[in-house]
Amino acid sequence: MNNYTNDNTARRYKAHVSIFGTTQLHLRNPYIIAWWSAAFPGFGHMLLSKYLRGYALFIWEVIVNVNAHVNSAMIYSFQGNIDMAKDVLDTRWLLMYIPVYLFGIWDSYRTTVDMNRIYLLSDREDHRFNSFAIGALEINYLDKRNPIVSLMWSLCIPGLGQLYIHRILTAIFVIVWLVIFYYFSHIQEAIVLLILGDVKEATSVLHSDWLLFIPSHYGFAIYDSYINTVENNKLFEKDLRKHLTLNYQSKKFQILKGQKVK
Template sequence: MSENTTAQVDQRYKKGLMTPTNANIVQFRNPTVVMWWAAAIPGYGHVMLGKYIKGFLLIVWEFTVNYNSKLNTAIMYTFIGNFEAAINVLDLNWILLYVPVYLYSIWDSRRVAIDQNKYALLADMSWSVAKVDSISFSAMEKNYLDKRKTWLAIFWSLITPGLGHLYANRLPTGFYILVWFVIAVYFSNILPSIHYTFLGQFDKVFEVINPQWALFVPSMYCFAPYDAYLQCDSFNKLMAKQ
């Protein structure tokens, strides 16, 4: 490959960008895993791939339409075998809006993952990683390449989802996950239900918990440590290649 051709490849296939608040780089991602997270909560697959605007908008859509359609409540009734209540609680005006965008989120996250995997291969072949800034400053924040412990990203995410991303300096994702987690935990009354569980007052647990919000929490709680680990690992790989 000639020097001119190499320069053109380097210019076209950039590895990513370091900013004071984030490091958005292209890395290999398993399209099936990305699809799975998009199925858990629409938008999560795109956030994994660094498509923050589309991902955040899809997450807002998920919470809005899911809440108004009472989908999670219907799922809860389905789990306990009360299929008639599940059908009656659903709002058809909202649930019929939900399905097309839900399927699109899964399909598009897989499409983007496959495209980005091809792009990541070309970026690594052209060694464009060397052109990613190792440090980025602004008046309010700074970000720099440093080896991050992946287990710490997992640990802080398990303590409170979002903290692992803040540790890895993925500030947009970290604060977004943290805010939505707090909202879901508050309106689901999970913390009071845990309190009553420790006291053995199980009748009060079922009285206070709100299944519509509570069923958001497991997906959020599992996604945060997994993605924080991947993002931290990507950060470390970027540093190792420079």
């Protein structure tokens, strides 16, 4: 049996390479993951590669937020118009929003702590994992990429940085929802009007309920692509180091107190 594949002979694996992307365990800061869940429910779980849970929380956030008019209320609050913020909120949706929002933050923190423990155990077990995947639709393999390139492509259009590092599921999800946010917020119409000098009209066409999703969406895409490029590079180096050690290093080779002994 090929020892480069996940053959279920190990209790824990550090990573898995498939045609849809590279999923790996690595140490994460629970507070940063919880912060991303607070910024936008679902983002924290997606950073952990808990995609189904992340997608569910993300879609819940969009549906309930838009119907409760949370983003519009936030804008009125920033402007100091508290009475208008109260009037625009729909309490029928708002009371459903709060418990799930808090759950997303709590669960992402708890899951991060658990996954950090699992990573330490899997790193100690250090079992081989597949580093190359080929299928009818795609090819994926471990290699090194430039984190700055990932960041720059994500700045252009969220999702392109994920495509660069072959995070296909996240890339598709981010790009599709970016189009939705662009369409319903009318931000591109506002940009054209702003270029033409019609500031008042540009402001009036914007839909605040959808507009405030975009900054978080950009921020997540940039952070996710950059961090995962860095971690993929670390994983590649560890895998290559182990491959070279097992196949090319003499079994008699030792390093004691900085001295090479043969």
